[in-house]
Amino acid sequence: MSNIITAENLSFAYPPQEGKLAIPVFENLNLEIAEGSFTVVIGPNGCGKSTLAKQFNAVLLPSGGKVYVLGNDTSNEQTLLEIRRTVGMVFQNPDNQIVSNVVEEDVAFAPENLGVPSAEIRKRVDDALKTVGMYEFRNHAPHLLSGGQKQRIAIAGVLAMQPRCIVLDEPTAMLDPRGREEVIRTIRTLNRARGMTVVLITHHMSEAIDADRVLVFGNGGILADGSPREVFTQVELLRAANIDVPQTTALLYELKRQGWDLPLDALSTEECAEAIANALLTQTERSQK
């Protein structure tokens, strides 16, 4: 599989405040995002996840090194629009990314900016709204919708650009459990049914469980990188970096410390329950013998 985003020796520091030294957010970072993959980025507050995400579509430019999107350098002015339409971005607060007070007008914003002909915009808007399951709400005012619905409108607004990759920066942080579920389901469908590359930044470990890849960020670099099973079994490392592990892993880890013979990589609730049931069964069998 080819890579859609490539970061080479990426360094970045925000402009320093007066009289202070610029503290780099990250230094010499190398990273690839494979086309069609579902990557979840986790890490403690302030470690630079949002900053990294903004490098992916040239909202921020590297202070050192390069970021390439489908081979285009993000610091090249000429291909700026090309990059932004390839990598769409959804932010935390849906209220602050919706521009119009009619849902369909908002979804049309990106294709309008790209100069897409009206008939084609219509098609894209309807398609995007249907994908996120908000078609019936196309004539509503966004401020009357729930948080989860608003966030799905924001996702539709990005989809209407027809990006190849969508980066979501804590899209569920402001939502209640139901809204969170709606949004996560939408994102998953995009990846599975449409083959869209997804980069999801989150603090909710449950959202990371069925990703293709989990990236653990911290101390200006990548602490761990691999499949959810590979990453979450490194409980000590994650705890040392102040990162939660999924509740299932936490449970298994504690039980294991108490002497139970359990695998740490049973991530989903079902797998976890099954592993514990099995362990209990072997225990009783052993005691009966």
Next chain:
Amino acid sequence: MLKDITLGQYFPGNTLVHRLDPRTKLILVVVYIVALFLAKSFLSYGLVLAFLVLAASISHIKPKALLSGMKPLMIIIVFTGLLNIFYTTGDDAPIVNWWIIKIYKAGLIAAFFMILRIMLLISGTFLLTYTTSPIALTDGLEALMSPLKKIKVPVHELAMMMCIALRFIPTLIEETDKIISAQKARGADFETGNLFRRAKALVPILVPLFVSAFRRADELATAMECRCYHGGEGRTKLKVLKYGKDDAIAFLAGILLLAGVIVLRTFGL
């Protein structure tokens, strides 16, 4: 509490008037206002009133809705009326002549026309906002003013600003409500004290409101950039404004109104 505020209220509908191109409606309102200011006699005022009543009845907007919109402006209307009554002098003998107050018949007529004119003016513009969504209105204004781009008027930017302002009014009102509740919970008192104290009590509301508005603006700007916003250049529209047969009829009605008023005026009727 603050949620009840409505700005440029819009009553969605699907009548002929609702369906008209926003540009047509904007132009018609201008024609209507010109006709109103050219009107001089009972007959011509009657013509303008008939035009308004016709438009209102086609659009299913109730007279009550039009009149209720006038409530906040009642003081101005009454005050203008009184001024006209007391300050117009006629040639004939005053009807009332008491102390320093002299009221002439001409004054009563002038006041009547003035009040009628203001009320017709307000209801006409209200009818526009009642039947046109703010977005359509913005689109219409942008299209009508686009020739001004030639003399470097930032028409697209103004329209965009208006659109975003409309979008964020409900959000900011909601936020103000929240801040007021939060400050009340901390023991802030907005209801007692003299005017000065009450004005001072507003500071802890306005400061967080402004801080949050700036943060929102910053995030919105980033989100817009991420969606490829780069000014009005090369921009297309989801809904292209198009004049239809209805618009031709509406324009015809507008021309008839204006012609009627001008004819009545030249013949001094």
